[in-house]
Amino acid sequence: MESVIIIVFVMGYLAITLEHNIKLDKLIPALIMMAFCWALVALGVDNFTQWFDSSKHSLVDGFASFGHEEKLHMVEETLLHHLGKTAEILVFLLGAMTIVEIIDYFDGFSTIKGYVKTKKKSKILWIFSILAFILSAIIDNLTATIVLISILQKIVKNRDERIWFAGLIIIAANAGGAWSPIGDVTTTMLWIGKKVTTLKLVEYLLLPSLLCMAVPTFIASFLPAFKGEIDFEEEEEKAKSPHSARMLYLGLGAIVFVPIFKTVTHLPPYVGMMLSLAVVATFAEIYSRSKFSISSFDSEESDEQAHHSPVHHSLSKIEMPSILFFLGILMAVAALESLGILFNFASTLQETIPMMGTELHVPGVTGVSDLVVLLLGVGSAVIDNVPLVAASLGMFSEPIDNELWHFIAFSAGTGGSMLIIGSAAGVVAMGMEKIDFFWYFKKISWLALVGFLVGSAAFMITRSLF
Known part of the structure; x- marks a missing residue:
């Protein structure tokens, strides 16, 4: 039965990887894979001889001797545990996405265009790279890429010139997302999963x-x-909201507040994100002079007012397909983790791959080769980095803020830049600018590889300082 579950997972994984070839949105195979994996777990529970306790990060003693009802009860408890952990990530992302959409509703990102005062290409390149690096650390690399390419389209009219800038924006956005707990989905997963802390993440990864x-x-x-x-060419700009700059700074400040809230209260990050969303939404409603309540949908009047509510408008624009994809892939990986498959794979990996280069020394464990983590980065360029990091959470048991987790955050976050399909930022840029896969591979991939290797080397040299 375990072999069948692995086959289902691999087939689903391939469908996700070949999304653009088979013309099937990746959320569909992710959800099918999740449902089938857990259905097979439930149906074949009596055939399994081991079970992995995620809360203790160890195999359950004597699982093979448990009765049917006891095993089934453990499956239900484990499913609920993983759903809760996944929901923390999804609710967090929903809040962040809604705040970004509210900023966009007030045309807040147009304020950034005012920073570009030069016509020189090299200076524009540096401006957009630095903006991508900073913005992606605050509003995540995917959103930062969308915002900056949208602005770029208004400044660089020639598409053949513009796609070069877009390629470097992808590299900068993925690099910026790696050192912030809210900058990339994979880093957020490690942060919410209590593998890294905000301060140490910045210390370890800012320089690389x-x-x-x-x-x-x-x-x-x-x-x-x-x-x-x-x-x-100077264009006559359309009138923007008088509150655009104010909402930009308020929204970005509210998102940055979330790690501070978590540090002070020790509550899960989604609680702080919901507080930030409530504050931003309050000001949005005040500025829009709308009396609409997001909890009232009963009367025709409320439906009419909904079109004037920035909060309702923003909630209708968030990327629900991405949320459902994360739900599917994270829960599917959780099924493999629960059967102990990932745990056993990690043990095999550490035994078979030689410890090349500097090892990550942790008392009581054999260590994980830097080569394994570098391969994880290369793998994230070929296949989606979300399941790779999700798998690593179930494979390794190193304590919070161990170097391994920070290296995984960097490797998975920046390695995806090496192929345009290797990161969410690359995929969205590909769609916005119709960038050819092979053009990116020939012109940009080598630059991304250089950045990845330089950053990895910097991490290996500097990690001993922390």
């Missing part, structure tokens, strides 16, 4: 991530594509 962005940008600034000036 900065180099991962700066080195490719520096090299690219000497390439022919970034020589000279752009043809810049």
